[in-house]
């Protein structure tokens with residue numbers, strides 16, 4: 001497996017159904033925030049994300065946030081969603097993800113990361129030895145560093161033909 005390749009590909013987070021997670025024996029999720037659950041730096045996730053999270057929690061699947069964003073962004077968000085978190089996650093380094101997996105109290109084989117960036121979420125998951133669900137970003141970022149990152153990422157993106165639809 002190539003280190004930038006996600007295990008599973010979805011159009012967006014709402015496509016990752018409880019049925020899919022159960023089928024793949026995913027009992028814990030390492031969840032990205034920005035452009036995965038809500039648009040970049042937006043403090044309020046859309047209803048669709050809230051509903052998705054509610055369903056996942058109800059199914060007994062554990063969720064923890066790992067974000068590279070700063071605590072000022074992550075803490076209020078985690079409180080709003082009533083989730084544990086790791087801020088300054090330093091993805092693709094493995095430290096933040098490993099810390100989160102430990103907090104989940106699950107073996108790595110039962111954990112998958114969900115995120116919208118190849119260079120952080122997907123490579124981080126692969127280096128940490130957990131599975132990954134790639135979701136296409138909710139909205140294009142406007143800042144220059146992000147636009148550069150997205151341009152570099154483009155040739156590594158999974159094909160839309162890989163999108164899992166249940």
Ligand SMILES: [Mg+2]
Pocket residue numbers: 032033034035036115116117
């Ligand atoms: Mg993100």
